Amino acid sequence: MKLLMYSVRDAEKPFATAWAEKNGHELKTIDQPLTADTVDLAAGFDGVSIQQTEGLGDTAVYAKLASLGIKQLAARMVGVDMIDLAACKQNGITVTNVPVYSPRAIAEMGVSQAMYLLRRVGEFNARMKDGDFRWSDDLISNEIYNLTVGIIGLGNIGGATAQIYKALGARVLAYDPFYNVEYEPFVEYADFETVVKSADILSLHTPLLPSTENMIAAPQFAMMKDSAYLINMARGKLVNTADLISALEEHQIAGAGVDTLSDETSFFGKKVSPDQVSADYKKLAAMPNVLVTPHVAFLTQTSIRNMVEISLNDAVAIVEGRRSQNEVRS
Known part of the structure; x- marks a missing residue:
């Protein structure tokens, strides 16, 4: 053959x-x-x-x-x-x-990004570049066992993500339209709105469907805690990018880790000139409370x-x- x-x-x-x-x-x-x-x-x-x-x-x-x-x-x-x-x-x-x-590969990347953001590493790096090495009260972190993690989409990757966070001591809430008893030891099932409102870390693991496109947009950012972090290891169009940028600029959420963007196909996975990179990416990448990776969580x-x-x-x-x-x- x-x-x-x-x-x-x-x-x-x-x-x-x-x-x-x-x-x-x-x-x-x-x-x-x-x-x-x-x-x-x-x-x-x-x-x-x-x-x-x-x-x-x-x-x-x-x-x-x-x-x-x-x-x-x-x-x-x-x-x-x-x-x-x-x-x-x-x-x-x-x-x-x-x-x-390898569900663990993507789950581990999402957790890694969340921990990077939670411990304010990007923000400390930005200050150190300007010569500021002081301890800062406004950058005091929380510890994962004190937090609630919200999982949207509890398939193989979402399930692996839930297990890691549970092992770290976090409370894990999950929304999925299909109930899976296998994950009962690791999560508390809840409705979508409750997960979004309750999460200190909101992690997305759903396929891109007409019903899930822009599932996280201005109304959901308004629901989220202003101390919460959004993690998207799934598909870029699950999140309205313009609304994400607005939410970050207006301090509606604390930060975001994204391995995927809605307009990524024109530059992710390629070597391009700066003028080929989208304005959305440039805005996000310049924010010290944002971590962007080029769709490599699986790698x-x-x-x-x-x-x-x-x-x-x-x-x-x-x-x-x-x-x-x-x-x-x-």
Whole structure:
């Protein structure tokens, strides 16, 4: 079987090579994403794996894949909002993702950002750059066991996040439309508004859907404690960025840690010139009470290996006419 991997990073290549040798399949890796300009590269292949945040293009891309005999798209990530699922269904293309590659990786990044903000490290750094090394009463921190953490979205990543905070001694409140008894030892379930209002650290772990887009905006910032921190390790469009900037400037919240932004696809994951970076990013990055990372919460050795292997195993399964537990339903 011949498989093509798009958007392959150097760190993925050893795992991809090892998988191909172990399973006896022919595998080609390229660094370009799947777009209208690169779709023809799939000619002669049986299956395709992708890893990207930008969209694939219009429906012609999906029709072209189908015309090349491609019956599946194996996404090497959780989110598939860059894929037109309706167009895939129309063209007989089965989409798989990797819903569980390493929940701990993303959970640990979110907790790391929260602790950085909670201990006011960025604010101390800003003052030290100006030669001010004094202890400061206005930068006294709290300790995590005194705080309430609010989790929005209690799936694999949200559940792992809850377990870490619980182990650190925090009270953990959680909202999810689907109840999961597995997390009862770590969380208290509550309604969305209660979680938002009660949280000292509000951590987002939901997929991007029409119902979740801008789920945190001006009304929610008005509900939050002015001492609270927002952590978004999920999708940028869960948060209204303009409202986030306003909330920070008006001291409605204490700070924010974000691994994702609503307009990130034009510059995250790329080397760009300063004029290509959005004004929103520049404003946020300049704030000492904000920590921005370029959608890298997943980036650990464990995650990369699992994303490669699970994605390619699913591609083979679909091509061979078998089912995968990771099929995405439109």
